[in-house]
Each structure stands twice: as structure tokens, then as C-alpha cells.
Amino acid sequence: MRVDATATEPSAMTEPAPTSAPPAPTGRLDRAKAKLLRLEDALNRHTSSPSARRWLLIGALVLFVVISAVSFESLKGGVHFHLWAFLVLALVATPLTVAVNAAEYRAAAAVAGHQVGWPAALRLTVLSIAANLLPLPGGVAIRTQAMRQLGSTYKRALFANAAAGLAWVGVGCLAIGALLAATDERLVAGIVLLVIGLATLLALWRSLLRNDAREASRHLGRLVWVELLTVGVSAGSIALGFAMLGFHVSAAQAVALAGSVILSTAIGIFPAGLGIRELLAGAIGAVVDLRAVTAVAAVAAERVAILIGMAITSVVVLTGLRGDDTDGPLGEAVDPGRDEPDDIPASE
Numbered sequence: 001m002r003v004d005a006t007a008t009e010p011s012a013m014t015e016p017a018p019t020s021a022p023p024a025p026t027g028r029l030d031r032a033k034a035k036l037l038r039l040e041d042a043l044n045r046h047t048s049s050p051s052a053r054r055w056l057l058i059g060a061l062v063l064f065v066v067i068s069a070v071s072f073e074s075l076k077g078g079v080h081f082h083l084w085a086f087l088v089l090a091l092v093a094t095p096l097t098v099a100v101n102a103a104e105y106r107a108a109a110a111v112a113g114h115q116v117g118w119p120a121a122l123r124l125t126v127l128s129i130a131a132n133l134l135p136l137p138g139g140v141a142i143r144t145q146a147m148r149q150l151g152s153t154y155k156r157a158l159f160a161n162a163a164a165g166l167a168w169v170g171v172g173c174l175a176i177g178a179l180l181a182a183t184d185e186r187l188v189a190g191i192v193l194l195v196i197g198l199a200t201l202l203a204l205w206r207s208l209l210r211n212d213a214r215e216a217s218r219h220l221g222r223l224v225w226v227e228l229l230t231v232g233v234s235a236g237s238i239a240l241g242f243a244m245l246g247f248h249v250s251a252a253q254a255v256a257l258a259g260s261v262i263l264s265t266a267i268g269i270f271p272a273g274l275g276i277r278e279l280l281a282g283a284i285g286a287v288v289d290l291r292a293v294t295a296v297a298a299v300a301a302e303r304v305a306i307l308i309g310m311a312i313t314s315v316v317v318l319t320g321l322r323g324d325d326t327d328g329p330l331g332e333a334v335d336p337g338r339d340e341p342d343d344i345p346a347s348e
Helices: 027-047 050-078 083-111 118-132 139-149 154-181 184-211 216-244 251-267 276-287 292-320
Strands: none
Touching: 050 276, 050 292, 083 118, 083 139, 083 154, 083 216, 083 292, 118 139, 118 292, 139 154, 154 184, 154 216, 154 251, 184 216, 216 251, 216 292, 251 276, 251 292, 276 292
């Protein structure tokens, strides 16, 4: 799929023949990882076809409408719409969301050995977010293809995207865990999340060391900072969603609800977590002393405002940055001739 109107020539997309087959998995951990990769590949094959994604989108939309309607009906007269919160969500929070996602893509591309400029990263981010809501290959597929156009092998591109995903999960667990651990009632849950977050970042650190020991520290630091911003922007958007309906939410509760974004993305079945995210928000809201119906309604309202904001942001990005291609349509490789190590912890 072409991810930009000025994509590179087809010859630039040709992937060099692999020099050797990946080593067979050894050890219990490697065998478990290989099984997980095969399971993920099978799931992707069954959910990435256009017809399957169309039906998933329809199912997700029905689920979203039903649970949102039930939640708003349960709140009845308790909702008081605030236009200022909607405008901040659509005109400020949405561009910030696109910006932090573009920063994440730039950090992931750097892991794969590419330097991508802001204009290209912003355009690709807009296309990726749109793809997640349409019966098209999802955002990860678009990012992977973009890196392959820059010269990465499929394995290296997947590893770079997985590194960004692990950093997001690890940082999200640390942020939510730290806030929960600060309260006596949820100390155990907070500690568990802190342990999961640290373990995730440790696994990422080991993988980055195997990928490129000299640049591992820089890549990890960059990914962690980007994902901290991502979690912060997500929590801020959720807080604005509550404010838009006339409700208040604490910073700790907003960050905890940001976990619904991480979980729905990790599940990865419905496009953009549509419907699933709202259900998870209700469950998490009940844990952090919020009414489940209030959490569902606020997150649903936030999604609608963000979608409206995305329509505006997409026009600005795709038209305003159309002629700015100083770094090429997708970026350029920092060292395209560098040999790819055989022990990158990903599988083709």
C-alpha cells in the first residue's frame, strides 16, 4: 500500500535478499517467544484482510454505539456539555496526539537505523491513525511498509515497531503503578504494575542491546521520554472528555484510564480499539472510584471529539506539509549499508 502520494520509486522498495536464515529458537524462553510470534502472525492473517476488517469495523461500531447509548441514558440529566473542553480537545489535544505519535515513529525509525524528519513523520502518523479506523491495513502495517521503503528488512522494521510498543506498555504501567501505589487502598495493584513496567523495559533494554549495543542507551532513553509524553497527552485528553460532560476526574484517575488505550491496542482486534476501549474504561473506572457509566460516556465523548479534531488536523498536515520534502517522502536511512545483525529479537 502506498503511504504517501510521493512515495519512493518501486525499485527503492525492493528488499535485499537475506544473507542467512534466522537461527532456530533455543531455550524455553526463545521457544515461547516463537510460539507467540506464530500466534500473532496467524491472528494477523485472519484479521488483516479487507473483508475481515470491514466486519470488525461494523462490529466495533455497533458495540461502541450500544455501550455509549446505555451509558448516556444511565447518566440522564447528569450531563452538562461544556463547549470549551470540546474545542480544546479538538483543536489542541488532537494535534498534540498526532505530534507525540509522530515523535514515536521517529524514535522507532531510529531504532531501525533511519532518520525521519518531522513533516514525513506527521504525514505518516495521520495516515496510520486513519488506517486504524478504516477497513485498510492498520497503522503498524503502514509504519512497517514505510521503513521497508527506507531500506529496512521486514524483520528490522517489525522489531523497531515492537520496541516502541514495549516502551509504551512499560512506561504506561510504571506511570499508572506509581499513582496507584501512592494510595493505601491500591498499593498491591500499584506494586504489581510497577513490576510489570520494569520487567517490560528490562526486556526492551536487552533487545536493544542485541540489536545495537552502542546505541541502545540512546534509543531506550528516547523511547521512554516519548512514551511519557504519550501517556501524559492521553491522560489529559481523557480528563478533558470528563470536563466536556461536566464531570471531574483526578490526575491519578485520568492516567489509570489511559491504561484502557494501552490494553485495547494490545488486544488489537477491533480497529483503534473501538468499543473495547470504552468497555475497558468502564472496568478501570470502577476500580479507581468512578462510576463505570461515567467513565464509558467520557471516554466515548473524548473519542468523538478527537475524531472531529483529526479531520481538521489531517487536512492541515496533508495539505500544509505537502511540499515540504527536504528529507524525502518518508525520510532517509542513516546508514543504509550497515549489515543487519543476525540476532535481532524478531522473526520474519
